[in-house]
Amino acid sequence: MRTDSFVLRHVGPRENGVKEMIKTIGVSSIDELIDKTIPADIRLENDLNLPKELSEFEYASHILELSNKNKLFKNYIGLGYHPTILPGVIQRNILENPGWYTAYTPYQAEIAQGRLEALLNYQTMVSELTGMELANASLLDEGTAAAEAMIMLFNTRSRAQKKVKAVQFFVSEEILPQTIDILKTRALPLGIELIFGDHLKFEFSAEVYGAILQYPSKNGQVHNYKSFVEKAAAVEARVAVAADLLSLTLLIPPGEWGADVVVGTTQRFGIPMGYGGPHAAYFATKEAYKRNIPGRIIGITKDKDGNRALRMALQTREQHIKREKATSNICTAQVLLAVMAGMYGVYHGPKGLTYIAENIQNLTSTLNSGLIKLGLTQLNCTYFDTLTIEVTNTLKVKEIAENKGVNFFYPSVNQVSISINQTTTFDDVNEILSILAEAEGKETVVLSEIVKGELPAELKRTSNFMSNEVFDKYHSETEMMRYIKKLERKDLSLNHSMISLGSCTMKLNAASEMLPLSSPNWGNMHPFVPVEQAQGYQDVFVGLESALNEITGFYATSLQPNSGAQGEYAGLMVIKAYHESKGDYHRNICLIPASAHGTNPASAVMAGMKVVVTKSTSEGNIDVDDLREKAELHKDNLAALMVTYPSTHGVFESTIKEITEIIHERGGQVYMDGANMNAQVGLTNPATIGADVCHLNLHKTFAIPHGGGGPGVGPICVVKHLAPFLPSNPIIPTGGETPITAISSAPWGSALVLLISYSYIKMLGAQGLKESTIKAILNANYIKARLEKSYDILYTGENGFAAHEMIVDFRAFKANGVEVTDVAKRLMDYGYHAPTVSFPVAGTLMIEPTESENKEELDRFCDALISIKSEIDAMKNGDLNTALKNAPHTEEMLTADNWELPYSRQHAAFPLPYIKENKFWPSVRRVDDAFGDRNLNCSCNPIEDYMD
Ligand SMILES: *Cc1c(COP(=O)(O)O)cnc(C)c1O
Numbered sequence: 001m002r003t004d005s006f007v008l009r010h011v012g013p014r015e016n017g018v019k020e021m022i023k024t025i026g027v028s029s030i031d032e033l034i035d036k037t038i039p040a041d042i043r044l045e046n047d048l049n050l051p052k053e054l055s056e057f058e059y060a061s062h063i064l065e066l067s068n069k070n071k072l073f074k075n076y077i078g079l080g081y082h083p084t085i086l087p088g089v090i091q092r093n094i095l096e097n098p099g100w101y102t103a104y105t106p107y108q109a110e111i112a113q114g115r116l117e118a119l120l121n122y123q124t125m126v127s128e129l130t131g132m133e134l135a136n137a138s139l140l141d142e143g144t145a146a147a148e149a150m151i152m153l154f155n156t157r158s159r160a161q162k163k164v165k166a167v168q169f170f171v172s173e174e175i176l177p178q179t180i181d182i183l184k185t186r187a188l189p190l191g192i193e194l195i196f197g198d199h200l201k202f203e204f205s206a207e208v209y210g211a212i213l214q215y216p217s218k219n220g221q222v223h224n225y226k227s228f229v230e231k232a233a234a235v236e237a238r239v240a241v242a243a244d245l246l247s248l249t250l251l252i253p254p255g256e257w258g259a260d261v262v263v264g265t266t267q268r269f270g271i272p273m274g275y276g277g278p279h280a281a282y283f284a285t286k287e288a289y290k291r292n293i294p295g296r297i298i299g300i301t302k303d304k305d306g307n308r309a310l311r312m313a314l315q316t317r318e319q320h321i322k323r324e325k326a327t328s329n330i331c332t333a334q335v336l337l338a339v340m341a342g343m344y345g346v347y348h349g350p351k352g353l354t355y356i357a358e359n360i361q362n363l364t365s366t367l368n369s370g371l372i373k374l375g376l377t378q379l380n381c382t383y384f385d386t387l388t389i390e391v392t393n394t395l396k397v398k399e400i401a402e403n404k405g406v407n408f409f410y411p412s413v414n415q416v417s418i419s420i421n422q423t424t425t426f427d428d429v430n431e432i433l434s435i436l437a438e439a440e441g442k443e444t445v446v447l448s449e450i451v452k453g454e455l456p457a458e459l460k461r462t463s464n465f466m467s468n469e470v471f472d473k474y475h476s477e478t479e480m481m482r483y484i485k486k487l488e489r490k491d492l493s494l495n496h497s498m499i500s501l502g503s504c505t506m507k508l509n510a511a512s513e514m515l516p517l518s519s520p521n522w523g524n525m526h527p528f529v530p531v532e533q534a535q536g537y538q539d540v541f542v543g544l545e546s547a548l549n550e551i552t553g554f555y556a557t558s559l560q561p562n563s564g565a566q567g568e569y570a571g572l573m574v575i576k577a578y579h580e581s582k583g584d585y586h587r588n589i590c591l592i593p594a595s596a597h598g599t600n601p602a603s604a605v606m607a608g609m610k611v612v613v614t615k616s617t618s619e620g621n622i623d624v625d626d627l628r629e630k631a632e633l634h635k636d637n638l639a640a641l642m643v644t645y646p647s648t649h650g651v652f653e654s655t656i657k658e659i660t661e662i663i664h665e666r667g668g669q670v671y672m673d674g675a676n677m678n679a680q681v682g683l684t685n686p687a688t689i690g691a692d693v694c695h696l697n698l699h700k701t702f703a704i705p706h707g708g709g710g711p712g713v714g715p716i717c718v719v720k721h722l723a724p725f726l727p728s729n730p731i732i733p734t735g736g737e738t739p740i741t742a743i744s745s746a747p748w749g750s751a752l753v754l755l756i757s758y759s760y761i762k763m764l765g766a767q768g769l770k771e772s773t774i775k776a777i778l779n780a781n782y783i784k785a786r787l788e789k790s791y792d793i794l795y796t797g798e799n800g801f802a803a804h805e806m807i808v809d810f811r812a813f814k815a816n817g818v819e820v821t822d823v824a825k826r827l828m829d830y831g832y833h834a835p836t837v838s839f840p841v842a843g844t845l846m847i848e849p850t851e852s853e854n855k856e857e858l859d860r861f862c863d864a865l866i867s868i869k870s871e872i873d874a875m876k877n878g879d880l881n882t883a884l885k886n887a888p889h890t891e892e893m894l895t896a897d898n899w900e901l902p903y904s905r906q907h908a909a910f911p912l913p914y915i916k917e918n919k920f921w922p923s924v925r926r927v928d929d930a931f932g933d934r935n936l937n938c939s940c941n942p943i944e945d946y947m948d
Pocket of ligand 1: 330331332503504563564565566597599600644648673675676697712714
């Protein structure tokens with residue numbers, strides 16, 4: 001065996017460990033374990049047919065070669081994506097730092113204060129720039145954020161509006177084309193009627209509940225929307241605005257002229273374009289909507305000692321609780337990108353941001369002066385960064401520009417649109433002028449000085465923003481580096497210990513998978529360049545799509561969805577389009593088992609389907625009789641079944657083929673939630689179990705790091721009869737032959753991070769992928785074998801084995817006064833992040849170790865849980881002064897002069913010997929969620945403002 005195989009680096013268990021693990025589990029071989037875990041009738045007969053694996057070194061050459069097939073042009077295309085400068089200190093210390101990018105979503109606030117603070121900075125920056133009262137901690141992209149605004153305003157219509165059936169939503173024709181497409185996709189299933197038009201001519205009526213505008217507009221004109229908003233208010237219609245965040249340093253923010261929601265992207269805050277993403281979209285609104293905001297909000301609360309602490313606000317934390325009544329299906333968002341954009345704000349401060357914006361505006365104005373000298377007509381009387389110019393022949397302009405390595409945008413056959421950005425220089429402006437002059441057959445003009453841009457007083461911002469000291473303190477690199485480090489140290493990430501999150505697959509995110517992300521040849525590609533310029537990316541897509549087809553057993557893949565939940569929505573919309581293509585407009589029932597992830601029902605509702613929940617048996621499996629009964633009852637209207645496999649209980653249900661047949665026989669399609677694909681790859685697949693479409697969470701199974709809660713990618717893979725309906729993009733056509741409209745803004749979604757999954761598959765190959773699945777199952781069953789002497793393991797397969805995860809039951813310990821939360825918090829003292837708490841069963845932990853952890857790490861984790869069991873046993877109901885109840889313990893508390901608790905400091909902080917080697921200190925004590933929810937504060941005001 002080669003010792004430079006990537007699989008040896010990716011997979012944790014070593015040969016000796018494996019032998020002992022098998023013994024502990026009580027099987028004679030790994031093969032026996034797998035045979036007893038996965039039903040024989042769904043096992044693959046052959047190995048995956050994938051290209052031969054590359055070593056890490058070979059892969060580095062391969063990906064470099066591909067990167068050179070991307071042509072790096074100067075991009076003035078705009079349309080929501082701009083070249084920008086990522087400060088080195090942020091690139092090196094965040095983007096390239098596993099302490100930041102391997103963190104999980106900050107559910108365990110006590111060990112996540114660093115990224116919570118970074119996100120609070122982001123929220124503060126967004127709400128102050130937009131002039132709104134509050135902002136969330138990111139959405140997936142500008143187009144989907146606009147759709148969320150449309151839907152939030154729809155759901156919060158007044159009683160009077162509902163009575164008159166106010167279902168019309170005005171969409172300015174000056175909105176970005178990709179946003180328009182997404183609004184179409186999202187409006188239709190909910191019965192929202194879109195009215196497109198010119199905002200100056202639009203007449204409001206009582207049937208109009210809302211509107212959306214672009215600021216500055218798609219072609220660069222900055223409109224004064226004040227009177228439009230007033231007209232809307234007169235009929236109680238609400239106004240959403242898609243705004244360029246950087247321009248708001250100079251322009252009056254929408255909040256000041258009465259907008260109800262402001263959305264947009266923060267890409268130009270230092271985030272590489274990455275051929276479309278990932279970037280954090282923002283969503284800012286009024287206090288009045290705080291219970292309806294999609295996505296997550298970081299709020300301020302206090303810990304057990306009354307100190308300031310941050311956490312995710314409860315009502316927005318997840319749709320697990322609300323399911324089909326959830327305000328949206330957003331789960332994974334864009335945390336890492338929001339952290340970076342927020343840090344860009346911290347590093348530059350309000351003055352620095354204003355300087356960047358003014359430079360852009362001045363260069364734009366300089367370009368405009370050159371156009372006047374050239375005698376060309378420029379259409380925008382007021383602009384920030386974008387000019388639209390009339391030309392004789394855009395083909396001519398395009399040809400000359402591309403020969404010089406320059407991309408413009410061409411809105412029509414005789415218009416050129418040019419957007420200036422942070423990287424544009426004075427010389428670039430002269431180059432642009434020379435291209436236009438040549439195309440128009442004119443003598444070029446050479447400018448020699450900057451012409452300062454001016455805004456009319458009615459549009460010019462006068463209010464302050466970002467006045468909090470955090471935006472003023474870290475402008476030297478030394479200070480910035482230390483600030484980032486200070487926050488990083490508060491967070492427990494994979495570079496400290498295993499994060500065994502059931503259903504979330506926190507496996508290794510290898511450095512060699514991450515390295516290409518730093519290359520400008522991947523980062524600086526605009527998503528709307530002609531595809532010939534992006535051949536490196538196109539090769540990656542082809543390679544990745546065909547590998548995912550092979551892995552799932554399906555026919556075609558769309559890489560567009562930016563998260564698992566967005567994949568669910570995309571898949572259901574594809575199913576809907578398929579039914580409609582056969583005239584079956586009435587098929588709208590979606591069966592969902594009770595144990596499903598909360599995003600499933602939320603997505604089904606968004607797709608305009610009616611959710612019918614099917615029961616589980618006492619063993620936790622799908623109750624096949626109940627399912628058959630409900631499928632039969634609804635057979636005329638059955639659209640789909642959504643099923644997670646192996647189940648969210650961590651079991652390969654042996655009835656799965658029967659289940660998928662029941663649905664097919666009644667005209668339904670089967671949607672498989674692929675979050676648990678890590679237990680399938682190379683051993684079975686969705687096509688074999690009888691599914692028609694699945695999403696994959698590339699940020700779970702396929703090694704994209706979790707980023708502290710995003711980015712994610714949720715491609716959908718489909719059978720042949722669904723392939724024609726895969727989603728497209730209005731600017732760069734992609735998808736099937738009769739595609740549905742766009743699901744997300746960019747043609748291939750978050751293209752940059754697709755490199756990670758591509759490399760993961762490239763370096764593991766067929767054998768390595770299978771090996772990973774097997775080791776994931778081995779690791780889970782080893783933990784199960786060790787823990788079942790102390791705890792009840794809920795639900796196992798017919799032979800008593802788990803798949804790649806298991807549920808440990810803590811409900812019985814309520815008798816001792818112990819809640820599962822106490823265990824989650826106590827694990828922090830032992831150096832561990834809690835497994836998934838109370839999903840899919842309340843009062844339990846769901847543990848998924850993944851293949852990347854070795855036996856030693858699994859043992860430490862099991863030792864911790866077994867030790868906690870003895871703490872539980874020692875407790876009596878009503879005991880409040882125990883380490884379990886007081887957990888987690890901070891350094892400050894442990895070193896205080898006073899220690900009056902009935903257990904020792906040693907027991908509090910170092911309950912097992914291994915901890916002395918590698919102690920992690922939570923930075924706050926247990927946070928008070930209830931207090932935070934009663935006093936929702938989600939921007940960084942001075943501390944006195946919200947403590948009692
Ligand atoms: C993670 C997960 C999802 C949602 O995926 P996101 O990428 O977070 O949107 C859906 N279903 C299951 C079972 C999951 O574990």
